[in-house]
Amino acid sequence: MPKYDIIIIGGSAGSIPVCISLLKALNNNNDIPVVLIIHRMRNVVSQLDMLLTREVGSVKITEPEDKQSITKGKIYLAPQNYHLLFEEDHSFSLDYSDPIHYSRPSIDVSFESAGRTYGHRVLAILLSGANSDGAEGLSYLTDIGASCIVQDPSSAQYPTMPSSAIALDKKIRIMNEEEMTTFLQEL
Amino acid sequence: MNNVIGLNPKPELSSQAFEQLLDLLHHVYGYDFSGYSKASLLRRIYKFMETHEAKDGKQLIQLLAGDTSVFQLFLETITVNVTEMFRDPGFYKSIRENVLPILATYPQINIWHAGCSTGEEVFSLCILLHEAGLLHRTRIYATDINASNLEKARTGVLPMTHMREYTLNYLQSGCTGDFSDYYTALYDHVLVHKEIRDRVVFLQHNLVTDRSFNEFQLILCRNVMIYFNKQLQNKVLKLFYESLSSLGFIGLGMKESLLFSEYRSKYTVIDGSVKIFRKKN
Numbered sequence: 001m002p003k004y005d006i007i008i009i010g011g012s013a014g015s016i017p018v019c020i021s022l023l024k025a026l027n028n029n030n031d032i033p034v035v036l037i038i039h040r041m042r043n044v045v046s047q048l049d050m051l052l053t054r055e056v057g058s059v060k061i062t063e064p065e066d067k068q069s070i071t072k073g074k075i076y077l078a079p080q081n082y083h084l085l086f087e088e089d090h091s092f093s094l095d096y097s098d099p100i101h102y103s104r105p106s107i108d109v110s111f112e113s114a115g116r117t118y119g120h121r122v123l124a125i126l127l128s129g130a131n132s133d134g135a136e137g138l139s140y141l142t143d144i145g146a147s148c149i150v151q152d153p154s155s156a157q158y159p160t161m162p163s164s165a166i167a168l169d170k171k172i173r174i175m176n177e178e179e180m181t182t183f184l185q186e187l
Numbered sequence: 188m189n190n191v192i193g194l195n196p197k198p199e200l201s202s203q204a205f206e207q208l209l210d211l212l213h214h215v216y217g218y219d220f221s222g223y224s225k226a227s228l229l230r231r232i233y234k235f236m237e238t239h240e241a242k243d244g245k246q247l248i249q250l251l252a253g254d255t256s257v258f259q260l261f262l263e264t265i266t267v268n269v270t271e272m273f274r275d276p277g278f279y280k281s282i283r284e285n286v287l288p289i290l291a292t293y294p295q296i297n298i299w300h301a302g303c304s305t306g307e308e309v310f311s312l313c314i315l316l317h318e319a320g321l322l323h324r325t326r327i328y329a330t331d332i333n334a335s336n337l338e339k340a341r342t343g344v345l346p347m348t349h350m351r352e353y354t355l356n357y358l359q360s361g362c363t364g365d366f367s368d369y370y371t372a373l374y375d376h377v378l379v380h381k382e383i384r385d386r387v388v389f390l391q392h393n394l395v396t397d398r399s400f401n402e403f404q405l406i407l408c409r410n411v412m413i414y415f416n417k418q419l420q421n422k423v424l425k426l427f428y429e430s431l432s433s434l435g436f437i438g439l440g441m442k443e444s445l446l447f448s449e450y451r452s453k454y455t456v457i458d459g460s461v462k463i464f465r466k467k468n
Contacts, residue, residue, distance in 0.1 A: 045277065065444040066413045067224075067420070079442045081275075082413075085226035094413045094442055095227040097267045112197070112233075113226055140197055 002031045002187070004147065005121040006070070006086075008114050010107030010137075012039040012129030014157025016048075018177050019127060023056045023075060025181035030073040032123075032187070035084070035114075036061070037107045039129065042081040049077050064092040078105040085110070086117040101133035111137025120145035125180065127151045129161030139168045149183070152176040198236035200229065204244020208232070211248060216258055219395055220265075222419030228265065235264040267414065268336055270304040271349060273311045273356035274409070275441050278461040280361040282312070285457050286436050287319045290404055296325040299403045299430060301394060302411030303329035306340030306387075307353075310369075311360075312407065313383045318363050322386055328401065330392035337389045343379040345370075350377060394423050399430040406431060410440035417447060424450045431466045438463045 007026070011019055015038060026034060040046050052061045056075075063079040070076070070090045078084040083095040084105050100106035107126070111134060114122045124141050126134045128151060138148050150166055153159035155176040166172055175183065200208070205225075212218045220228060232247070239257075241247040250257050273279050290296050296316075303309050309329045316322040331337050350370075357366040370377040392400070394411070406427050412420045427437055428450055437454070439462040445451045454464035 063442065065442045065446065066440075067417055067447050068444075082410075082442060083227075085224075085230060087224065087226045087416075093224040093226045094410075094440075095230065095267070096269055096410045096413065096440075097227075097231070098269055109230065113230060116229065117226065143196065 003121075004032055004123040004187075005118045006114060007032050007034045007123045007125070008037065008110060009034065009125045009127065010037045010111065010129075010134045010161075011127035012103075012107075012131065012133065012158070012161055014128035014130075016052075018151065018156075018180075020052065020055045021177060021181050022125065022184055023052065023059075023061075025184040026075075026187070027056075027058055029184075029187060033070045033072055034075045035070075035078065035110070036076065037078045037084065037105050037110045039103050039105070039107075039133070040080050042104065044080075046080055052077065066094045067091050078110065080105075083109040085113040088117060090117075101131050103131070103133045107134035108137035112140050115141045115144050115146055118146075120147075122146040123149075125149045125151075126162055126165050128156035128158045130158040131160060132164035134161055135164040135168045138165045138172065142169050142172060147173075149173050149175055149180060151180070198233055198242050198247075200232060200236070200244045200247070204248070205229070205232075207248060208244060208251075211251060215252070216262075218262070222395060222416055222422070224414050224416050227267075227414055231265040231267070235261055238264075266333060268304050268333065270307045271356070272307045272345075272353035273360050274308060275461065276356045276359035276361075278409075278438065278441065278463075279311060279315060280359070281458040281461045281463055282438060283315055283319065283361055285463060286405060286438075287315065287321060289436075290325075291319065291321055293404055294324065296321060296405070297401055297403045298325060298327045298405045298407070299401070300327060300329040301392070301406060301408040301427075303331050303336075303340060303389070304333075305336050305345075306343070306389070307345065308407070308409065309340065309387055310343070310345075310379050310383060311357075313387065314357075314362065314364075314366075314369055315360075316386075317369075317383060322383075325386050327387045328390060328403075329387050330390045332391070332393045332395075334391055337391060340389050343381070343384050344373075344376050345379065347372065347375045347377055394426065395419065399426055401430070402432050403430055403435060404432055405436045405438070407438045409438065410443070412443060413440065421448050421450075424448050428453060428466065433466060433468050435466050436463060437466070
């Protein structure tokens with residue numbers, strides 16, 4: 001049985017290349033759903049799902065629709081301009097309330113919701129970014145015993161996001177890109 | 188659970204306390220939230236608990252049971268009233284290109300905008316209809332559960348803050364006019380012109396409990412049903428199905444789908460990328 005029920009990767013500016021290597025590292029994972037929360041512009045056509053699918057190569061990355069079931073082995077990308085939440089029956093719910101840290105989707109919102117639903121069986125990873133979204137959510141996940149990893153700020157294109165998480169939680173696990181990919185390959 | 192690291196642990200609501208809370212809201216205050224999406228309802232309840240320093244269900248229920256004014260604040264926190272003009276410009280573009288030419292063949296057009304919040308999307312639709320020369324023979328019924336939203340909407344006054352973004356949205360929606368012709372700026376607010384708004388009737392309507400009140404050629408209900416669970420979504424979709432005329436259109440939010448509903452086979456997909464459907468004959 002896998003150690004985690006869900007893997008959530010949050011990132012913003014500078015996170016997409018790292019995200020692609022992590023997804024490639026997860027290549028053989030057929031058991032755990034993966035959810036990406038990546039900040040994007042709103043009201044601007046984005047084809048990030050297609051770009052990621054092309055770059056990762058092996059699996060189709062899709063934006064879930066409201067109340068869609070979360071399926072093992074699938075990779076989901078949070079849709080633009082909605083917060084993404086997790087229901088007890090393991091389906092997605094979308095939420096259009098105010099942005100958090102100027103962000104919708106907000107990483108904090110999804111991290112906390114995942115923790116409320118999946119408890120300690122969440123693996124959360126926070127990557128490069130230019131604001132502090134994700135830090136609070138990660139600290140909540142640590143509190144409830146979930147596994148959390150932060151990209152080493154010195155290896156991040158924009159260190160603010162991982163640094164904010166480390167500032168809130170000094171004991172959080174820090175890894176550079178290579179360490180993260182090795183970790184994921186060994187899941 | 189260990190709360191060693193968090194200095195301010197997040198509030199917790201047990202399943203039992205959540206049920207008690209729903210019961211209180213229903214039987215004391217008359218609001219039935221039992222068909223709402225639990226994840227997003229909980230998120231907003233937790234937000235309220237954090238602001239009001241209620242650590243658990245017991246403290247929250249004590250707060251709410253004791254004071255009607257606290258309940259009003261609670262209700263404002265847990266209902267979402269976020270909206271914008273020409274949200275998802277591609278949706279409006281598709282309405283303009285795929286729906287309005289067909290609506291133009293009707294002598295009188297009835298539209299229901301369900302869950303209109305403070306009116307921003309209603310005014311956007313009015314501008315589309317105006318530019319297509321259809322507004323004068325259209326009646327738009329814009330409804331919301333929240334009376335204070337409707338009061339705001341009726342004034343036609345919007346904060347200036349977002350007008351720049353709205354202008355960009357307007358330009359992307361394939362509109363043909365000049366956005367600034369439709370409003371007058373008043374210090375930090377704008378007033379949407381009366382001739383754009385005067386075909387709209389704002390009415391209070393609760394999708395959970397109220398029935399249909401007319402027959403429509405177009406129903407818009409965008410980003411409202413995301414707050415409902417699947418059962419309630421199906422109930423509301425039934426209400427919409429029964430309120431649409433034959434070959435009428437329905438427009439939903441960009442990530443809302445008929446896919447998981449019982450109504451999937453009863454509609455033709457007009458534009459799947461922006462969620463516009465047409466009732467089969």
